[in-house]
Amino acid sequence: MKIGDHEWRLDPIGPHIWRGRVETGQLLALSRAVKDEGGQLVALWGSDDRHLNGGFGIHVALLTGLGLAWVSCALPTELPAYPDLAHIFPQADRMQRAAFDLLGITATDAVDERKWLRHNAWAADEFPLRKDFSPLTAHRLPLPEVDAYPFIRVQGDGVHEIAVGPIHAGTIEPGHFRFSIIGDRILKLEARLGYTHKGIEKRFEGMDIATGARLAGRVSGDSHSAYAWAYCMAVEMATASAVPERALWLRALFLEIERIANHLGDLGYLGNDVALAFGFVQFWRLKEDWLRMSAKLFGHRYLFDRITPGGVATDIDAAGQAELDALASRIEIEVRELKAIYDEHATLQDRFADTGICKPELAAQLGLTGLAGRASAQAWDARTQFPQAPYDQLDVNMATQRRGDVLARAEVRFAEVYESLRLIRGILKRLPAGGIHAPLQPVQAVCEGLGWVESWRGEVVVAVRIAADGTLDRVHPHDPSWQNWPLVEVGVLDNIVADFPLINKSFNLSYSGPDL
Amino acid sequence: MASYLILQKILKTGFVSEPAPQADPALRTREQALHAVILKVFGQAVAIRHVDAGSCNGCELEIHSLNGPHYNIDGLGVKFSASPRHVDVLLVTGPVSRHMEAALKRAYEAIPDPKWVVAMGECACTGGMFGESYASCGKISNVIPVDVEVPGCPPTPTALLQGILAAVSKGAPNADD
Numbered sequence: 001m002k003i004g005d006h007e008w009r010l011d012p013i014g015p016h017i018w019r020g021r022v023e024t025g026q027l028l029a030l031s032r033a034v035k036d037e038g039g040q041l042v043a044l045w046g047s048d049d050r051h052l053n054g055g056f057g058i059h060v061a062l063l064t065g066l067g068l069a070w071v072s073c074a075l076p077t078e079l080p081a082y083p084d085l086a087h088i089f090p091q092a093d094r095m096q097r098a099a100f101d102l103l104g105i106t107a108t109d110a111v112d113e114r115k116w117l118r119h120n121a122w123a124a125d126e127f128p129l130r131k132d133f134s135p136l137t138a139h140r141l142p143l144p145e146v147d148a149y150p151f152i153r154v155q156g157d158g159v160h161e162i163a164v165g166p167i168h169a170g171t172i173e174p175g176h177f178r179f180s181i182i183g184d185r186i187l188k189l190e191a192r193l194g195y196t197h198k199g200i201e202k203r204f205e206g207m208d209i210a211t212g213a214r215l216a217g218r219v220s221g222d223s224h225s226a227y228a229w230a231y232c233m234a235v236e237m238a239t240a241s242a243v244p245e246r247a248l249w250l251r252a253l254f255l256e257i258e259r260i261a262n263h264l265g266d267l268g269y270l271g272n273d274v275a276l277a278f279g280f281v282q283f284w285r286l287k288e289d290w291l292r293m294s295a296k297l298f299g300h301r302y303l304f305d306r307i308t309p310g311g312v313a314t315d316i317d318a319a320g321q322a323e324l325d326a327l328a329s330r331i332e333i334e335v336r337e338l339k340a341i342y343d344e345h346a347t348l349q350d351r352f353a354d355t356g357i358c359k360p361e362l363a364a365q366l367g368l369t370g371l372a373g374r375a376s377a378q379a380w381d382a383r384t385q386f387p388q389a390p391y392d393q394l395d396v397n398m399a400t401q402r403r404g405d406v407l408a409r410a411e412v413r414f415a416e417v418y419e420s421l422r423l424i425r426g427i428l429k430r431l432p433a434g435g436i437h438a439p440l441q442p443v444q445a446v447c448e449g450l451g452w453v454e455s456w457r458g459e460v461v462v463a464v465r466i467a468a469d470g471t472l473d474r475v476h477p478h479d480p481s482w483q484n485w486p487l488v489e490v491g492v493l494d495n496i497v498a499d500f501p502l503i504n505k506s507f508n509l510s511y512s513g514p515d516l
Numbered sequence: 517m518a519s520y521l522i523l524q525k526i527l528k529t530g531f532v533s534e535p536a537p538q539a540d541p542a543l544r545t546r547e548q549a550l551h552a553v554i555l556k557v558f559g560q561a562v563a564i565r566h567v568d569a570g571s572c573n574g575c576e577l578e579i580h581s582l583n584g585p586h587y588n589i590d591g592l593g594v595k596f597s598a599s600p601r602h603v604d605v606l607l608v609t610g611p612v613s614r615h616m617e618a619a620l621k622r623a624y625e626a627i628p629d630p631k632w633v634v635a636m637g638e639c640a641c642t643g644g645m646f647g648e649s650y651a652s653c654g655k656i657s658n659v660i661p662v663d664v665e666v667p668g669c670p671p672t673p674t675a676l677l678q679g680i681l682a683a684v685s686k687g688a689p690n691a692d693d
């Protein structure tokens with residue numbers, strides 16, 4: 001694969017997905033070449049490979065002009081280290097810190113060496129994702145009460161801090177936000193996450209492939225189908241297993257249903273956050289109708305465990321297709337009515353516009369992705385540029401905006417609701433006949449694969465390595481919230497504290513996803 | 517213009533709220549002393565504080581749904597509150613991550629007595645897919661006392677409501693009526 005002037009040894013392992021290994025010394029040059037071309041770093045994670053080749057591994061998933069490149073470097077057993085990538089891709093910062101917390105592999109010369117996922121559940125010299133880590137010893141240790149974390153301090157006359165969380169006032173996931181403010185204006189926001197870290201990656205180790213799909217879908221429940229699909233894509237790639245065409249189309253159907261459900265909920269909450277309770281009630285009424293339809297047709301309101309390795313667990317019949325099609329049409333009419341109200345509502349427009357701005361240049365620099373990225377002119381959507389089947393036959397229209405404010409993120413949501421409804425009607429019309437499931441090919445030797453799915457929030461990547469005995473050896477699920485959280489911190493600058501809930505909701509990032 | 521469209525839409529939509537489900541006393545895991553006596557005084561008006569102790573965020577989706585128009589919880593006297601100081605019921609989701617253990621205990625202690633704890637979802641009831649590990653304490657009752665367990669992954673809003681009502685309705689069947 002040619003990136004910049006250099007030919008890199010990367011081989012295609014799936015449509016638009018590439019695989020390669022480079023020397024640690026080449027990692028910087030490769031990253032720079034990708035950045036110069038306008039690419040991004042999507043994910044970074046580590047692995048303990050000592051039982052395979054006697055060392056550790058560092059892995060990156062890079063978005064290039066030809067698709068996603070999964071590149072790995074072998075690191076030594078003693079003092080495993082690789083060059084800091086955060087000075088090229090700032091979004092690497094927290095991923096590198098997490099890789100250290102979990103595996104003890106170091107990003108050399110990184111500016112920020114503070115812990116990230118580790119609070120007080122294990123000691124600084126213990127590394128849970130090392131194969132020789134003993135979870136039982138750690139589990140019995142009493143927890144130190146206080147978990148010290150050096151926040152960056154803003155000093156000067158009249159500056160003070162507001163500390164919020166981990167438990168928030170509303171029904172949202174736990175995390176800590178440290179605001180430095182002057183008067184009502186935000187001078188700095190620093191998030192501290194990791195509260196919901198529940199050892200998901202360790203949990204995958206030794207699990208059978210089928211159970212792994214259930215766990216993958218629960219990395220971030222609101223993106224269940226995206227994760228389950230990405231995981232299944234990875235294990236199907238690893239085992240060179242074919243999936244029936246109808247199953248792939250049903251997976252896309254589930255993914256678009258999930259996108260609509262989340263967008264409807266968010267559009268309701270965005271109304272609520274500017275005191276338009278009417279918006280909340282209306283959109284959540286539509287969402288409830290949508291969820292009940294999923295429960296009726298597919299057996300689960302959020303389609304949990306409907307995507308399984310080798311296919312899907314539920315089919316749809318002609319009557320179901322007609323019902324879904326009719327509901328999609330009704331929802332579209334109603335959303336258009338509500339959009340007209342949001343457009344006309346002066347207070348709402350006033351609060352949405354110019355609030356929580358992430359400028360396109362900054363978004364590009366910091367790697368803002370997914371729906372928030374598209375609202376800041378980052379025109380990436382894996383379904384459009386690098387489609388996996390059946391998206392290669394669906395011609396997805398990408399929604400983009402340039403303003404980068406709350407209004408832009410709301411507009412992208414509206415546009416994506418309409419587009420997903422159109423896709424759903426198209427899928428229902430063209431759904432190929434045939435089976436919905438095929439058994440995976442048996443595992444013969446250690447094998448690996450990568451799944452890449454555009455969730456409603458952004459790209460979900462799942463990398464999988466299967467051991468020779470057919471159990472999972474290493475699974476890394478990547479949530480788009482990793483990249484986007486730092487942009488929330490930037491987007492709130494100079495806004496008033498009271499607008500934080502609105503700005504935060506306009507991104508609606510996952511805590512569980514990146515906390516793992 | 518917006519107000520006109522809003523009124524028009526409200527009229528067109530009509531009422532969507534549904535009758536409330538019955539409390540499901542079978543979800544109860546323990547009976548507290550004075551339970552019936554207290555409830556005679558307070559009836560069924562109940563304030564809830566939710567704490568996510570490490571969930572996948574799937575259970576939260578259904579708490580949001582419960583606040584939607586189909587379920588009309590305000591009409592039942594059920595209210596979510598921002599502070600643990602104001603509530604009767606602590607609704608907890610997820611397994612308890614070790615990083616949330618201290619915060620969950622503090623939230624529990626901050627609630628004035630008498631108080632009830634509702635554990636929502638498979639993870640909260642058993643540890644679920646995440647179980648117990650270096651990072652997870654498993655089920656809620658490993659960390660604080662639990663009164664009602666609502667299974668499901670995630671439980672439907674109706675099941676959740678049945679659990680909440682079970683926490684604050686009089687005793688188990690035949691217990692004290």
Ligand code: SF4
Binds near residue numbers: 221570636638
């Ligand atoms: S019970 Fe299910 S939905 Fe609820 S937190 Fe656990 S995995 Fe998520």
